[in-house]
Amino acid sequence: MTLKQQLITSGLTDGQILDSPEALLCYGYDATRQCGQPQLAVFPETTAQVAAVMKIADRESIPVFPRGAGSGMSGGSVPVSKGMVLSLTSMKNIIEIDLDNLMAVVEPGVITLELQEAVMRHGLMYPPDPASLAFSTIGGNVAENAGGPRAVKYGVTGNYVRGLEVVLPNGDIINTGNKCVKSVSGYDLTHLFVGSEGTLGVITRILLQLVPAPAATETLLLAFAEMETAAQTITEMVRNRIIPSTTEFLDHHSIAAIRDALPFSLPTEARTLLLVEVDGDPDTVSREAAAIRQLVASRCVLVLTATDKADRELLWQARRSLSPAIAKIAPHKINEDIAVPRSAIPAVLNRIEAISRATALPIVCFGHAGDGNIHVNVMLDKNNPHQTAHGEQAVREIFAATIELGGTLSGEHGIGNTKSAFFPLEWSPETIAVMQRVKKAFDPHNILNPGKIFPPANS
Numbered sequence: 001m002t003l004k005q006q007l008i009t010s011g012l013t014d015g016q017i018l019d020s021p022e023a024l025l026c027y028g029y030d031a032t033r034q035c036g037q038p039q040l041a042v043f044p045e046t047t048a049q050v051a052a053v054m055k056i057a058d059r060e061s062i063p064v065f066p067r068g069a070g071s072g073m074s075g076g077s078v079p080v081s082k083g084m085v086l087s088l089t090s091m092k093n094i095i096e097i098d099l100d101n102l103m104a105v106v107e108p109g110v111i112t113l114e115l116q117e118a119v120m121r122h123g124l125m126y127p128p129d130p131a132s133l134a135f136s137t138i139g140g141n142v143a144e145n146a147g148g149p150r151a152v153k154y155g156v157t158g159n160y161v162r163g164l165e166v167v168l169p170n171g172d173i174i175n176t177g178n179k180c181v182k183s184v185s186g187y188d189l190t191h192l193f194v195g196s197e198g199t200l201g202v203i204t205r206i207l208l209q210l211v212p213a214p215a216a217t218e219t220l221l222l223a224f225a226e227m228e229t230a231a232q233t234i235t236e237m238v239r240n241r242i243i244p245s246t247t248e249f250l251d252h253h254s255i256a257a258i259r260d261a262l263p264f265s266l267p268t269e270a271r272t273l274l275l276v277e278v279d280g281d282p283d284t285v286s287r288e289a290a291a292i293r294q295l296v297a298s299r300c301v302l303v304l305t306a307t308d309k310a311d312r313e314l315l316w317q318a319r320r321s322l323s324p325a326i327a328k329i330a331p332h333k334i335n336e337d338i339a340v341p342r343s344a345i346p347a348v349l350n351r352i353e354a355i356s357r358a359t360a361l362p363i364v365c366f367g368h369a370g371d372g373n374i375h376v377n378v379m380l381d382k383n384n385p386h387q388t389a390h391g392e393q394a395v396r397e398i399f400a401a402t403i404e405l406g407g408t409l410s411g412e413h414g415i416g417n418t419k420s421a422f423f424p425l426e427w428s429p430e431t432i433a434v435m436q437r438v439k440k441a442f443d444p445h446n447i448l449n450p451g452k453i454f455p456p457a458n459s
């Protein structure tokens with residue numbers, strides 16, 4: 001019996017299994033632009049169907065690559081060998097919004113923005129806000145422990161996951177967590193799956209914490225002549241006990257790329273931008289915004305503020321227009337998402353600037369300054385072997401500098417297969433061995449998303 005026939009015999013329909021070359025091409029890639037070649041792409045609609053797929057895969061030793069929207073930036077859902085892509089996008093129901101316990105129960109294929117909008121209608125907020133929220137799925141967010149601009153105040157996806165239903169690689173179905181505010185019974189398996197990048201189990205149902213939506217928000221765009229002054233300002237806000245809900249920063253390369261397209265004019269001296277947002281009850285918001293304006297009065301070359309949604313959106317354009325705008329600098333980019341302790345931001349940016357000079361490649365830095373997560377974009381032409389070699393060298397040196405400064409290889413995009421070779425830079429052989437034993441306990445035959453996170457055997 002073919003694999004497709006086995007799947008149909010175990011309860012999937014013909015329409016839930018794609019095997020045309022066009023479909024397999026579509027489901028072989030993610031946002032890294034890598035492309036693998038699966039045998040089949042399968043679209044289960046129930047947990048029982050996911051379990052049936054895994055039982056067959058386990059019996060036949062067929063690799064399975066779980067997939068949400070394929071917006072991952074580290075190759076997590078790319079099928080690196082023959083096998084099945086398991087797309088969870090057909091499981092897209094918001095099952096419950098529990099207004100008494102402030103929780104939601106969702107299937108993994110729910111789009112993040114759709115959940116945010118659904119709970120907002122009840123005056124609630126689901127805080128995690130990856131920039132990909134209009135298309136990425138909650139399942140993918142949980143598997144990557146996705147973060148976003150609001151992480152500085154509200155934390156990342158993992159901080160809101162209270163329980164999971166998971167199909168294990170052998171097809172068993174388990175439940176973790178519950179709706180209790182306090183719950184410490186046994187190992188915290190929920191958070192072992194959070195950020196496990198689809199290597200330990202397939203997440204089929206998610207219990208999420210919600211919070212009351214803030215009544216007011218104010219946005220400030222602050223332009224600085226010096227990057228150090230901007231970094232210092234973030235530290236001083238925190239020292240003054242102001243935790244903005246967002247503190248995004250853009251470096252001078254980013255400013256050069258977007259300057260002409262902005263709906264407001266920026267002084268020529270502006271070399272670093274901070275987009276700061278405070279939220280909460282109206283009194284707190286106006287007090288905190290006033291305190292920030294006072295703090296930066298003598299430091300900024302421009303301060304713009306906005307309270308209503310349309311004006312705030314104009315200020316956000318500086319940040320939102322960035323990714324397409326930097327494509328003008330070079331045809332390709334190597335995009336990494338290092339994170340360092342907040343206090344190490346100036347040091348790491350100075351090191352990156354030096355690496356940029358040494359490799360003669362522009363390196364554009366922007367990101368979530370409030371939580372130390374920086375998107376580092378090495379700009380190059382991959383058709384030029386000289387630039388490719390220098391780009392790879394730049395990435396190695398950036399990772400080494402990051403770890404030296406107490407940072408991590410990824411603040412939010414995960415390791416996947418793009419950073420697996422660098423994993424031993426961050427973790428000792430003993431730590432990696434423990435992680436590999438965890439993987440083996442869940443997936444003894446290594447069929448679930450093989451080739452991710454751990455360094456290739458010969459590296």
Ligand SMILES: Cc1cc2nc3c(=O)[nH]c(=O)nc-3n(C[C@H](O)[C@H](O)[C@H](O)COP(=O)(O)OP(=O)(O)OC[C@H]3O[C@@H](n4cnc5c(N)ncnc54)[C@H](O)[C@@H]3O)c2cc1C
Nearest residue numbers: 068069070071072076131132137139140143147198203412
């Ligand atoms: C323009 C853009 C902006 C982005 N901005 C951000 C950002 O601000 N913050 C951020 O954190 N990320 C960001 N990302 C990266 C990406 O959107 C996130 O990693 C997101 O969480 C991936 O979700 P997805 O549904 O696309 O998952 P996929 O890319 O399909 O999969 C990601 C990983 O999750 C696993 N997986 C997916 N679903 C399941 C499941 N149900 N069970 C088990 N494993 C599963 C996959 O195997 C894979 O390892 C951005 C990406 C783009 C393209």
